[in-house]
Structure formats: structure tokens, C-alpha cells
Amino acid sequence: MTELQRRSEYPRPQFVRGQWMNLNGEWDFEFDDGNVGEREGWNEGSRPFSKKIQVPFCYQSELSGIADTSFHDVVWYRRTLAVPAEYKGKRLHLHFGAVDYEATVWVNGKRVAAHEGGHTPFHADITDVLTDGENVIVVRAVDYSKDVTLPRGKQFWEEKSAGIFYTRTTGIWQSVWLEPVAETHVRRVRLTPDIDRNELKLQAFFGGLPAGAEVSMRATITFQGMPVTEDTFKVTNETESRTIGIHDFNDHGLGRWWSPEKPNLYDLQLTLLVDGQETDNVSSYFGMRKISIEDGVVLLNNRPYYMKLVLDQGYFPAGLLTAPSDEDLRRDVELTKEMGFNGARKHQKIEDPRYLYWADRLGLLVWGEMANAYHFSETYVGRVTREWLQAVERDYNHPCIVAWVPINESWGVTNILVDQQQQQHALAMYHMTKSLDMTRPVISNDGWELVKTDLVTIHDYEWRREVLTERYSEVDKALSARPGNRWILVPGFPYEGQPLLMTEFGGISFKKSDWEGWGYSGAANEEDYTKRLEDVIVPMLKSPVIQGFCYTQLTDVEQEINGLLTYDRQPKIPLETIRRIVEGR
Template identity: 50%
Template sequence: MNNIPRPEYPRPNFVRKNWLNLNGTWDFEFDDENLGEKEKWFISHSFSKKIVVPFCYESEMSGINDKAPHDYIWYQKRFAVPESWKNETIKINFGAVDYIAKVWVNGDYIGSHIGGYTPFSFNITNSLKWDGKEEIVVKVEDLSYNPKQARGKQTWIGKPFACWYTKTTGIWQTVWLEPVNEAHIEKVKLTPDLDNGNLKVHTFMTHEAVGNKLKVTIKFEEIDIVETDFHCFDNEMNFVLNLLNKEFEWKIKLWSPEEPNLYDIYFELIDDEGKILDSVKSYFGVRKVSTKNGKFLLNNRPYYQKLILDQGYFPGSLLTPPSEEAIINDIKMTKILGYNGARKHQKVEDPLYLYWCDKLGLLVWGEMASFYEFTNEAANQYTREWQEIIDRDYNHPSIVVWTPFNESWGVPSVLVDKNQQSYTVSLVNMIRSTDSTRLVVSNDGWEHTDTDLCTIHDYRESGKEFLKIYEDKSEIINDAPANKFIFAEGYSYNNQPILITEYGGIAFSQTEGWGYGNKVTNEEAFLKRLDEITTAIKSIDYIVGYCYTQLTDVEQEMNGLLTYDRKFKIDPEKIKAINDRIV
């Protein structure tokens, strides 16, 4: 797979041995008149273009590099399924397709999916011909000017503006095939319980798995922790496994950014004759997130979060990381700068990014791409997409916070509108009911409703002014320090931890570009402003963390600590010193 773009295994926390990567060159077509379905392009069509999947047509790495809006596009690829898979169930998996995808295999309609940031799969077994000439066709609909559609930082006016960028249309994460037995494991939900030293496991299997045996093995490096098996009396099973082991000083290994300890867990589905029907490898980290007396706690201890806002855009490939190396590099640079976490802004990040945050040790605030016009239909779809996000990412220990809304985007009248307030509360509670292991921020920046953290965005430039404005906590929580009230009408502060989750945004560039406040043109001026405002934030005892805007420049936005092509603008050791300094 060395010549295939993005060749690495695309689902690193649920790994099977056998798979086939379908990335690479596909046939491609714009369908601006939306005639493809009527003319049955899924049966026969002479495609006039080529595209490199998984890169969107707007990107250079796709081979097309067309920034114009095209709301309807088509893909086609011919492929061969390995003959050794013939007695298996064959699934096709899409990492993410923005926004509505319809799929045909050999002319048969297979299914559709709505939502641009989450994975989906189809069983294509009955449509295969096994002649070495299988054909998949995908139609994508992504309305360029629709603000009701979750789009995050993708422009909806046809061109980039302010802090919104080139849009991404179509396939932008890996497409792959995998063979499974009819009796197989569909997913696992892993919930470490630090206080009781155990792991709660919830397995989801096909109905054909009932009656077989599920073997579970847990290892930490080379140390055996658990080896046990269960009779599959149902296709869903819940059980608890003891993790305490005398080999460790404190009987258990905890996960944190400083010590990102991970346990490996193996699942084998075995029939009565001892044949392995399915084998999956995953991993987990034992960590706990909570709050107490206005503090954020990691593993029951106060933990000061020093976050960087990360948009996850790349030159040449936009939302799609160009390589695994690029993902690792972004995480390592974040840590080199002295940050212990990233707020992934307006993007559900590639699973490989989360895997490497788990491995290397970086906190993550998970955030969904916003929609921008509130309607019942938009809200319902947004909720469905959030359910899929949590389903995909539940097992990643690096994720500590979910952020369903940012700066009232999608709920522009939430300050006073009871319907929009109720919707934010309902979404927060849905997330809590699905995932009680993480904190939820109702509306990052201001106009909070029911929230676990009180987060504030403030881009003022002066550290002295910041200290003066934020001197009195009681005034801040009932006021509008950045010209936006912290809480929506009818909601109030309840001793939640307070963090400044956007600040800085200092535009540092010799060229034209967008940033917050007055641009600086040299390192000395940049460091002076960054030091003053960061030190001011750290000097206020009731503020328990911050998030600097931002890691890299993105297109016209020039306020990154790195350029768009990932070069440090400032000596990273000097920025790390500011972050590390105890005030």
C-alpha cells in the first residue's frame, strides 16, 4: 500500500487484520445540473475526470484543485475483492463524506448517509460479482450556500472570508473494504473506572454471534492483566473486568498527558469447535474527568489546562491530513510549545489524530462543525450527527470535553430565545446520557445554559486591562466582559470551573492577512503581548485554564504560532517558557 495515499489503517481503536484500502485514483464528474440519477450514471456513464481519494476536489492533492462550488459530484472506482474473502461478509467503510452520500455497487443501490464528519458502512456482499471487475459509484450532495447544514469553518458564501475557509466537498477520509464472518463484533464501548480499579465493557455483536464464546484479553505492555471468556447469551453484553495488578506500584496505570499509559485489549469470538470467527484489537486508558469547588480534575487531582486552538486544516489537502506523519507532527509541535491539550475547532478530527493524542499524551476538546441558521430540521440532524460522533470516539482517553456549540453559532438568539435555550440543554443532556465520562460545554465562549464548565472568549490585547476587568469574579459571571453575557437569560453560574477558551489570536506576519487586534511584525512585540496576556490569565486564581488562538495560520487567517506549512514563527522554547512559568 506504499503508493496509496493515506495507506495506514483508518480505525486504530478497533483493528482487524484483513482489509483493503480503496484510496487512490477514482473516476470523477461534476453534475451541476443534478442529472446523474435521472440519467442513471450509477449504471453507465463516461466519467471525464480523475480524482485522488481521500482528498476533496477543492484541494491540490486531489489532482483537480477547483475552488468553485459544485453541489453535486460523482465518483466511480473499479476494484477486485480478494478471492480468499469469498465466504465472508464484505463491508465497505467510509471514514467521512461531506455531506449527503448515496452508494451503488455494480448498479445496485446500497444505501445513503447524511452528515459530513462521521463514518458509515454498508454490507455489499449480495451485490458482488466476484469477477475481479466490481464497480462502486458514489453520488455526493453538498449544498455550497446552505447555512442550515453543519459545515464548521467551511465558507457558505462561495469564497473564504474572515476566519472561514475553503469548503470541503465529498470524500475526505479513507474508503476501505473489510471481510467479516456473519457472526462478528460490531463495536465495543470501554469505560474505565479509576475509583474502583476496573473496566466496564459493553459489546455489540451480530445476532449470529449468539451461542458462541467471547474471549477477552487485557495486557499492559508485556504484563498480563486479564484473560477470561463469556458465553454469548445475547448480541449485547455487559461485564466488568478487574484491572488491579500487583506488578504496579499503585496496582493500576493511569493515563495523563504526562504519562499516557495505554492498556491493549483483545476480543476473539470463538465457536464450539474452537474456530476464531472474529478477532479485534483495541486499547483504553484509565483516566477520570471531574470538577470540584471550581476546579477541573484529572484523575481526582486539580489540573490546569493549557490548550491550543487547532483548526485541523492543511495546505494542499484542506480538512484531510496529508499523511500520518503530518498528524504526528502537529501533536508533537503542540507539546513542544508547552501546551497539554488541543481544542479541535469546528471539526470532528480524523480518528488517527485521536489515536496519536492517546499515544503521545494530549488532551482533546471534541467539537462539532456548526450550522448557522436555526430550524427544527437543522437541529434534529445536528443531534443525529452528535450521536454518531460519540459512538465513534467514546473509547479515546484523550477526549475530556465535548463542545456542542461555539459562540452561539446555530443558536444565534440563545441569550433570550427559550426554544434555542431548550435545544442547547436537550443536546447537552443527550450527550451526558450517552457519555457520562466527560464534561460538556453548552456554548463555548458565552451565553451558556446548562454547562459543566464556564468558558469565556476574550481577545483583548492588554494584560493590565485583563487583570482589571477580571479582578472581581462575581461581576464577571453576571456581566459581558467581551460584550457578550456569560450566561443566557434564566441561567446562572453554579461554581463551574472558569477557563478562557479563546484569547490571543495575535496576527504575526509580514504579509496581508486576518487576525485579532493589531498586527505585530516582529518576534519581540509578539512575545511581549503573548507573555503579558498569558501571565495575566494565570495570575487570576479562579481561572483554571486557557486556550490560545491558534496553532497554525489557515489560508487568510494569519494568527498561528506556526505558518500554514508548519514552520515556527517564534522560537518554540520561548513560548514554552511562557506556558511553563508558574505565576
């Protein structure tokens, strides 16, 4: 395995400390199909496991070294750890980027963490259970392969992929790392830019505040290495808020606002002091960016902005949900921009933070979407709500994220048209998301059967240019069309003048590799494919009512061959041809 495939980059780019230890790489591994591991004491760490796995790749993937796609819902991991001498005197936090679906962690036989949710991070302070010399970390992961009330995204509940569903991910699939922190430290920050007031609202959350000591934090903001401002304030509570003026350029072409065209980022250095002595130092960044809706128009930084998104499933042939390398994530952002798109809708996946980092750095709008379940139950409601809360908290600071999508195409709420309980759930997800984040629009049920929503978003795989041109010539025609034989808005939730966006369309299949598969319509050759792209994209660009679109999709995925790129990221027609069509040239 190469160093790139080992995923050696810092896993949490929005909140960086200088000291950390990468725990990716080879771990001992075992299937527990009889679910006997806990009863037999596997968590104590002395039992040898029969397999090796390359973390953070799931056992179903080629890069894991196992590549077994059959059902194994209970799996175990084990590795040893020697703590570096320079970490002595610090609190040691063991971090997991994501483990699908439930995880329990033991260190030296003592349970240190339990977490539910397959797409969100967790950590444990393991300081007090460590010993000198070799320590043993054991992880038990439990998936529920056939449970369709589980938030699972595109992971199929049958053994072989089919239709729009793909190979499952079980266990660790994002990076694992160890981080030393001081007793008194910054736990996290919440950064809210306000371009209208030229201010940054900083909320900081602290751990281990000492009694009787004087604690303060210094926030230093720079732009491209040049000082912008510095603010020092006292810390007396576990949460402190501060509004910092950004006395800097703004509009009139000289601005430092963030956009896909000018992805300007400010660097933020946070230094925590106890009685004048530095105890913690964290690097972060932010973008001065505003997404809003005024008089039924989508605005970016107070100017009308047409979103040209591509649907991105975030799957890779050798790693499935896990990119083989950080460079692969960066390249997906670059390819998206090279084709003329200014954004991506990450579909049914809470994406790796490294992807969001590159979207921030390179300039790409991102719609953050929950990985949905498929059937409704009260158990599902609890699961999806808890995990969505964690997802919004994790990704709140990224300037690239400009919309939240808690539910897609009535997945998990299949009877929302007529079932008031399911309508109330969609409303609850909408309002809960708004209660966490008032700065971004929220789509209650992307595609159709919307309840209360900030954007009216439509999925329509019609391929005839003349039909699309007529259908989206007026708002009333668009709302009454019912593509897929679905209501756009649930009866009782009237249209309130929200912007209309076409957030799934196209899906043209074109076989350009060894993969066999399907699409929503098919092209015979490159010339036909080019014409079919024009036939679906041109009506969106010329529509007087559509304010943005999301083309399906970036890449082929397993049995789907409706990508602009093959599964291994090779363009099906020249990138410049796609760019010309997307830009309307």
C-alpha cells in the same frame, strides 16, 4: 502522489482487524451541476467520467488533483474492485470515514448505503451484490454550499474565503476501505474505565449471532506486552456488558493511569468464538483515566489539573480538512506538546480518528467539538442532533477526549439570549450528550450565552495585560465583564460554582510567510510578538479564578495569520520561547 499522501494507514485505530483493503487513490470523478446523474443512470456504473480524483482528498484541495474551489454541489465517484480470493466466505463491509454532506453508494448498480452527515463514518455490507471478477463502486455526494442551517464548521457559504471562514469540503474527505468479517462478528465496543474501582466496563455489540450455537468472547488485556488479565464470557444477546477488574498498579507515582505526562495505554484483544472456533479477532486499546469536577475544581485522575490547550482548526494547505499524511497528524500533536500545551480544542471539526489515536499515544487532552451550523431551524435541529449522536459514539473510547462541545459561540442559535426555543435546543444537546456519556464534562455553548453547563467557558480577545489581570481577579468580575458585549450566562441560568476556563483568547497576528491575513491584535516583530504572548498568557496563569485556557491558535489558516505556527507548520518564534511562556517560566 506519494504513498504518504495516499493515506495508506489503517483508518480506524480504536477497532483494528488484520485483513482490510485500502480503497484510497485514483477514482473516476464527475461534476453533476445539472443534477442529472441519477436520472441518466450514472449510478449503474457504465458511464465514463471525465476527471480523475485522488481519494480521500476533496475536489477543492490541491492534493485531489483537481483544485477547483467553485461551487459544485453534486459530485460522483467511480472505481472498480476485484475482491481478493482470501476474502471468500466472509461478509464484505465497505467503509467510508466521512463524506460531506449526503452520500449514496451503489455497487454493481444496486444501492447499498445512504448517509447524511459530513463528518461521521458509515458502512455497507456489500457481499450479496458482488460478482466474481470486476465490481463497480459508484458514490454520489451532495453538498449544500449555501445552506447555513447545515452543520458545516468553518466551511464558507460564499465562493472565496473571508474572515473566520475557509474553503469548503465537498464529497469524500476521509479514507475508504473494504473489510472482510465473519458472519458472526463484533460490531463495536464501548469501553468505560473506572480508576476508583480499578475496573473496565466493556460493552460489546455483535452481528450475525447464530441460533443454537455456543458463542463466547475472550477479552485479553496487556500492558506493554505483559499480561494483566483475561476474561471469557458467553454471548447470548446482540449486546453484552462485562466489568473486568484491572488488578494493577494505580497511584503513588507507580501508576499506569493515562495522562498527558504519562500516556499509559492498555492493549485489548477481543476474540469471538462460535462452538470453540475463532470467528473474529479485534485489537483495541484504552486508558485508565478520569476527568471530573469536585467542589468547583477540574480534576484529572482525582487531582487538580490546569488545562493548557491550543485552538486547532485541523486545516492543511494542500488537503484542507484532510491531512496529507498520518505523519502530518502526528506532527501536529508533537508540535502542540513541544510548545508546552497539554491539550487541544479541535475547533468546528470532528477530527480524523488518526489524530485522536496520536493524541492517545503521545498524551494530549482533546476537547471534541461539533461542526456547527449558523442559522436555527427545525431542519437544523434534526441534522445536528443525528450527526452529534454519531460523533460521540465514534469517539467515546478515546482516553484523550476529556470534554464535549456540541455548540460554540451561539452558532446555529444566534438568538439564544432571548429565544426560549433555542435555549431548549442547547439544553437538549447538553442533556443528550450527558445521557450518552456521564464520564466527561459537557459545555452547552462554548464562549458565551451558556445555559446549563459543566464548565463556564469564556472567549475574550482583550490584549492588554492590565485589563486581563483585573478582569479575571475575581469570579464576579469575570462573569460580569461581557467580552464581545455578550452575556457569559443566559439570564435565568445562574452561576452554580462551575470551574471557569478561558477557552479562546490571544489570536495575535504575526506575518511570517507569504500569506496575507488578519488577527485579533498584531505584532510588529519577534520581540513584540513574544511580549504580546506574555501579556495575554501570564494573566491567565496568575488568575486566582481561571482553571485552564485555550490559546487561539495553533496555525495560520488561509487568511488568518494568528497562529503560533505558519500554515505550513513553521514556528514564528522558537518553540522553546513559546513553551517557557505557556509553562509560566
